[in-house]
Amino acid sequence: MGAIDRIHTKRLLVVDDAPEIRALVRAVLEDEGYTNLAFAADHAEALAEFQRFAPEFALLDVMLPDGDGFSLARQLRAMDPRLPVMFLTAKDRPEDRLSGLTLGADDYLVKPFLPQELTLRIGAILRRCYPQDAANAELALAACTVDMDNAEVHRADGTTAQLTAKELSLLEALARNAGRIVTIDALCEELWGPACFGYENSLMTHVRRLREKIEADPSRPESLVTAKGLGYRLNVRKRA
Amino acid sequence: MKRPSNPVHPAQARTQERARRRERRRSGGITVFVGKYFLLFCALLFAIVVVDFVLYVAIAVYGMQGGADETTGPTQLSTRVCASLEQEEDGWRLAPEMEERLDAEGVWGFLMAANGSVVWTSKGAPDNAVLPATAQDIALVAHYGAFDGHPAFVYTPADNPIVDASDAETPQSDDSVAGEASVGADTLLVLVYPKNSRVVFPTTSFSGSSFASLGAGAAVILFVDLAFLFVAYVISRRSVVKGIEPISEGIGKLAKGEPASVEAHGELADIASDVNAASDVIRAKDSARANWISGVSHDVRTPLSMVMGYADRIADDKTVPERARTEASIIRAQSMKMRDLVEDLNLASHLEYDLQPMRPEELSPAALARTTVAEFVDSVDPALYELSLDVDPRAADVRFRADRRLLGRALRNLLQNAVTHNPDGCRIDVSLGIGDASAVAFPGGVRPGTAWYVRVADNGAGVDAAALVDLQNGPASLGDAAQRRGDGIAAHGLGLLLVRGIARAHGGTVLFASEGPGTGFAATLVFPEDECSQN
Numbered sequence: 001m002g003a004i005d006r007i008h009t010k011r012l013l014v015v016d017d018a019p020e021i022r023a024l025v026r027a028v029l030e031d032e033g034y035t036n037l038a039f040a041a042d043h044a045e046a047l048a049e050f051q052r053f054a055p056e057f058a059l060l061d062v063m064l065p066d067g068d069g070f071s072l073a074r075q076l077r078a079m080d081p082r083l084p085v086m087f088l089t090a091k092d093r094p095e096d097r098l099s100g101l102t103l104g105a106d107d108y109l110v111k112p113f114l115p116q117e118l119t120l121r122i123g124a125i126l127r128r129c130y131p132q133d134a135a136n137a138e139l140a141l142a143a144c145t146v147d148m149d150n151a152e153v154h155r156a157d158g159t160t161a162q163l164t165a166k167e168l169s170l171l172e173a174l175a176r177n178a179g180r181i182v183t184i185d186a187l188c189e190e191l192w193g194p195a196c197f198g199y200e201n202s203l204m205t206h207v208r209r210l211r212e213k214i215e216a217d218p219s220r221p222e223s224l225v226t227a228k229g230l231g232y233r234l235n236v237r238k239r240a
Numbered sequence: 241m242k243r244p245s246n247p248v249h250p251a252q253a254r255t256q257e258r259a260r261r262r263e264r265r266r267s268g269g270i271t272v273f274v275g276k277y278f279l280l281f282c283a284l285l286f287a288i289v290v291v292d293f294v295l296y297v298a299i300a301v302y303g304m305q306g307g308a309d310e311t312t313g314p315t316q317l318s319t320r321v322c323a324s325l326e327q328e329e330d331g332w333r334l335a336p337e338m339e340e341r342l343d344a345e346g347v348w349g350f351l352m353a354a355n356g357s358v359v360w361t362s363k364g365a366p367d368n369a370v371l372p373a374t375a376q377d378i379a380l381v382a383h384y385g386a387f388d389g390h391p392a393f394v395y396t397p398a399d400n401p402i403v404d405a406s407d408a409e410t411p412q413s414d415d416s417v418a419g420e421a422s423v424g425a426d427t428l429l430v431l432v433y434p435k436n437s438r439v440v441f442p443t444t445s446f447s448g449s450s451f452a453s454l455g456a457g458a459a460v461i462l463f464v465d466l467a468f469l470f471v472a473y474v475i476s477r478r479s480v481v482k483g484i485e486p487i488s489e490g491i492g493k494l495a496k497g498e499p500a501s502v503e504a505h506g507e508l509a510d511i512a513s514d515v516n517a518a519s520d521v522i523r524a525k526d527s528a529r530a531n532w533i534s535g536v537s538h539d540v541r542t543p544l545s546m547v548m549g550y551a552d553r554i555a556d557d558k559t560v561p562e563r564a565r566t567e568a569s570i571i572r573a574q575s576m577k578m579r580d581l582v583e584d585l586n587l588a589s590h591l592e593y594d595l596q597p598m599r600p601e602e603l604s605p606a607a608l609a610r611t612t613v614a615e616f617v618d619s620v621d622p623a624l625y626e627l628s629l630d631v632d633p634r635a636a637d638v639r640f641r642a643d644r645r646l647l648g649r650a651l652r653n654l655l656q657n658a659v660t661h662n663p664d665g666c667r668i669d670v671s672l673g674i675g676d677a678s679a680v681a682f683p684g685g686v687r688p689g690t691a692w693y694v695r696v697a698d699n700g701a702g703v704d705a706a707a708l709v710d711l712q713n714g715p716a717s718l719g720d721a722a723q724r725r726g727d728g729i730a731a732h733g734l735g736l737l738l739v740r741g742i743a744r745a746h747g748g749t750v751l752f753a754s755e756g757p758g759t760g761f762a763a764t765l766v767f768p769e770d771e772c773s774q775n
Contacts, residue, residue, distance in 0.1 A: 020546055021542060021546075024545065024546060024549045024550070028549065028553070090538045090539075090541040090542060111544070111545045112544040112549070113545060114548060115549050116552070181617055182614075184607075184610060185607040185610055185611065229613075229670075230614045231610060
């Protein structure tokens with residue numbers, strides 16, 4: 001991995017009134033390699049930290065002692081309109097989630113959560129919001145590495161191949177959720193926008209062409225595998 | 241806690257009984273209604289007639305005895321006056337005690353001889369009284385019972401058998417009606433009473449023929465009156481019954497745990513408002529309970545985050561001894577079960593009390609199934625569970641109005657159910673298809689046309705026939721489960737309860753199938769296809 005992973009040096013602000021949650025999140029994020037972390041227990045502290053720390057990502061609890069997380073998100077967004085925001089909520093009631101998303105929240109996570117759910121989501125948001133800093137500008141697969149910036153595939157045998165725009169989008173969508181199944185519907189939406197029905201055959205064509213470029217044996221794929229009836233999963237080589 | 245194989249639930253039995261009663265009331269219709277109330281009405285009338293008759297007799301007897309008046313009746317008084325009148329040389333003279341009595345009662349009188357001349361006038365006679373002088377005058381007095389505006393009574397001793405019969409006797413006392421026949425039978429005694437002391441009915445007459453038909457006429461009038469009264473009675477009863485109907489429906493709704501809003505006017509408005517108030521109280525209690533559950537589930541989440549988070553870190557920590565990691569992974573798995581439980585409980589209570597109305601949107605069941613199954617595949621051990629999704633091409637384009645989150649939850653719970661009952665692993669085949677709806681008993685009755693279904697079938701442990709019946713008849717809400725007491729949630733699981741609840745909320749149902757232990761198990765969610773769902 002040649003590229004410097006600047007995602008993990010992003011400044012993350014975590015706001016939660018429960019000290020034990022802050023401790024858990026700190027342990028999880030530090031283990032994941034995030035180095036710039038700031039914590040706050042309520043609105044007032046969060047605003048002070050915002051001024052001092054200038055976070056590039058905010059993880060907000062919905063219920064705070066001096067107001068809800070949504071109004072805090074509005075305040076933070078007023079100061080930095082492009083700030084990615086993710087909610088951590090102890091409620092699973094739909095209206096909470098809904099208002100979280102209409103507010104422009106990038107994602108939400110319901111407590112209790114598994115640490116990897118948290119790190120996967122935060123990583124996905126950061127890579128989406130700061131693509132220039134993402135380490136996966138170079139994607140390491142079983143049979144090749146892919147230079148995402150230039151849409152170039154460098155195969156183990158030394159040959160290169162160029163990805164089309166659609167193939168690149170497809171690969172990006174899969175890479176963001178590496179190791180997990182991405183459904184046919186989500187991929188179609190990624191490639192052709194919402195309300196795209198009947199594009200499944202086109203999707204299969206793009207997958208086949210992509211496999212020809214990134215797999216050693218396209219008929220027996222190792223990286224871009226099919227989850228029958230569901231979608232596709234991209235297996236990446238683990239970071240060292 | 242085994243239930244009989246075909247249990248009839250008490251609440252269910254009550255509902256059926258109520259429905260039967262209502263049915264009976266309707267099927268009887270107007271004839272039963274009229275017949276029943278006609279008998280009641282006749283009994284009522286009969287009672288009135290009896291009471292009236294008794295009262296009439298009592299009043300008549302009382303009146304004949306002089307009533308509460310101080311004055312003596314004209315007949316009685318005339319008889320006594322006649323008995324006390326004596327003819328002397330210079331004319332007629334009334335005994336002084338009788339004159340006193342007349343004065344005391346404010347009555348005066350005069351006696352008219354056969355030739356029409358007034359032969360005696362009582363001492364109390366007004367000075368300006370113009371006594372009748374002609375036959376016409378006296379005839380008018382007799383006819384109208386009035387003299388100069390005062391009640392007046394004409395009496396002839398010849399009419400009075402008492403006087404005749406007691407010719408020879410001397411009055412024993414003042415009150416004795418018998419008297420000496422000192423007044424000739426050819427005279428007329430007129431007594432004039434004080435104004436308004438007596439009510440006089442002048443006589444009237446009917447033609448002979450019409451008087452004869454009067455009896456029949458009276459019967460007709462009576463009958464018409466009765467009919468009229470009966471119609472009025474029926475209308476009033478009918479309006480009461482009509483007023484009660486919505487109230488009884490409202491109370492029926494309350495018994496089923498549904499909110500009731502009754503509108504009634506008039507006398508029943510109070511009852512209606514009481515029913516509404518009861519409904520509000522029940523609703524407030526429901527919402528308090530749901531909020532309580534929601535509060536508890538909220539408060540459990542933070543500590544559960546700790547348990548899950550640290551257990552996960554220990555389980556994945558390569559520096560920790562193998563045994564501790566295994567145990568931590570058990571804690572993690574169990575805490576995830578607790579998370580599901582908390583979410584199911586919260587969802588079930590909200591679904592039950594209708595606090596969060598569903599947020600239906602038109603969605604593609606195929607896409608929803610793919611998302612749900614994909615997420616589930618990522619969360620289970622791929623070495624143990626092999627999942628597949630097969631979408632029938634005909635069902636691929638089905639659109640359905642549903643709450644995405646709830647429907648996804650129902651499918652997830654079925655998948656989780658398969659995993660829970662097959663801890664050693666199994667194959668889980670999910671299939672989405674279209675079938676004939678007419679064979680399926682939906683909550684809203686049998687629907688014609690087609691239905692779409694999603695089936696979760698495993699090749700694992702399976703269940704026997706009795707357990708299958710239990711599953712199929714399991715509770716669909718917390719209320720159902722609570723009424724079954726004890727074995728409700730424990731035996732059937734909150735997860736499946738929620739699946740039933742969600743299916744029902746979307747007009748669908750869930751069917752379970754298994755060929756017996758060891759042959760696998762299948763759960764199918766079936767929903768009627770909307771009219772506009774195929775495109």
